[in-house]
Amino acid sequence: MASFDIVCQVDFQEVTNAVDQARREIANRYDFKGSNCTIELDSQKGELLITADDEYKMQTVIDILLTRLLKRSVPVKSLVYGKTTPSGKVLKKNIDIQQGLSKEQCKELNLLIKNTKLKVQSQSQGDSVRVTGKKKDDLQQVMHDFLISVPCPKVQNPLRLDSIIITDMDFDSVL
Numbered sequence: 001m002a003s004f005d006i007v008c009q010v011d012f013q014e015v016t017n018a019v020d021q022a023r024r025e026i027a028n029r030y031d032f033k034g035s036n037c038t039i040e041l042d043s044q045k046g047e048l049l050i051t052a053d054d055e056y057k058m059q060t061v062i063d064i065l066l067t068r069l070l071k072r073s074v075p076v077k078s079l080v081y082g083k084t085t086p087s088g089k090v091l092k093k094n095i096d097i098q099q100g101l102s103k104e105q106c107k108e109l110n111l112l113i114k115n116t117k118l119k120v121q122s123q124s125q126g127d128s129v130r131v132t133g134k135k136k137d138d139l140q141q142v143m144h145d146f147l148i149s150v151p152c153p154k155v156q157n158p159l160r161l162d163s164i165i166i167t168d169m170d171f172d173s174v175l
Contacts, residue, residue, distance in 0.1 A: 002139055003132040005125075006109060006146070008101050010078050012043050015097065018068040019048070025064055036090050037061050048079075048095040051087075058084060058091050100127025113142060 019041045026032050026039070037057050040049040050065070052058035069076050082094035101109070106124040113122040113131060120133035120142055133139050 001132050001134060002136055003130055004139060004143070005128045005130050006101070007128040008078060008098055008105075010046075010074060010097055010099060012046075012097075014072045014074050015069070016041060016043065018065070018072045018074060021072075022061075022065045022068045025068075026061060031060075032057070039065060046097040046099055048097065050093045050095065051090050052093075053090055055084070055091065058093060062093075101129065102127075112146075116142060116145060118142060 019039050022039055026037055035053045035057060036051060037053065038051045039061065040051075041047075042049070048065070050058065050061055052061050066076050069079075078098045080096040080098055082096065084091050084093045086092075103124070106127075106129050109129045110122045110124060113120060113129075118133070118138045118141055119135065120131055120138050122129055122131045131139060131142055133142075
C-alpha cells in the first residue's frame with residue numbers, strides 16, 4: 001500500500017539565519033538608532049521574543065522579521081502570535097513557532113480527507129496524519145486537493161496550509 005504523511009515542520013536553521021539577518025538590519029537602520037529593539041530566538045522551546053520601545057517599532061520589527069523569513073522560505077503561517085505586554089518602558093511580544101499539527105487540526109484533516117470520497121484511509125499519528133491507499137492516483141488527488149485549498153470553517157484555529165509539508169512518500173509497494 002502506498003502512503004504519505006502530512007506534517008507541519010519548520011527548519012530551525014533557516015529561522016536562525018532569518019533572525020540573524022533581521023538583527024543586522026535593525027542594528028543598521030537609522031530609525032532604530034538608540035532604541036531598545038531586539039529579537040531573541042529560543043530554539044529549544046520554539047519561541048521568538050520581540051522587544052521594542054513602542055507599538056510602531058514593534059510592528060516594524062515584525063515586518064522586518066517576516067520579510068527575512070519569507071526570503072528564506074520559512075512558512076510564516078506557522079507563527080502563532082502572543083499578546084503584546086508592556087514591561088517597564090518597552091513592549092514585549094512572544095511568538096511561538098508551530099511544530100506539528102494539533103489534535104484538532106489532525107481531526108479536521110481526517111474529516112476533510114474522508115469527505116473527498118476517495119478510496120484512501122487517514123489516521124492521526126501524534127502530530128502528523130498518515131494517508132494510505134491502494135492507488136497512487138487517489139493519493140495524488142488528495143495531495144492536489146490539499147495544495148489548492150481546504151476550507152476549515154468549523155475549527156477555531158484554522159489550518160495553516162502554507163506550513164503543511166507532505167513527506168514520507170512510499171510508492172514502492174504500488175509499482
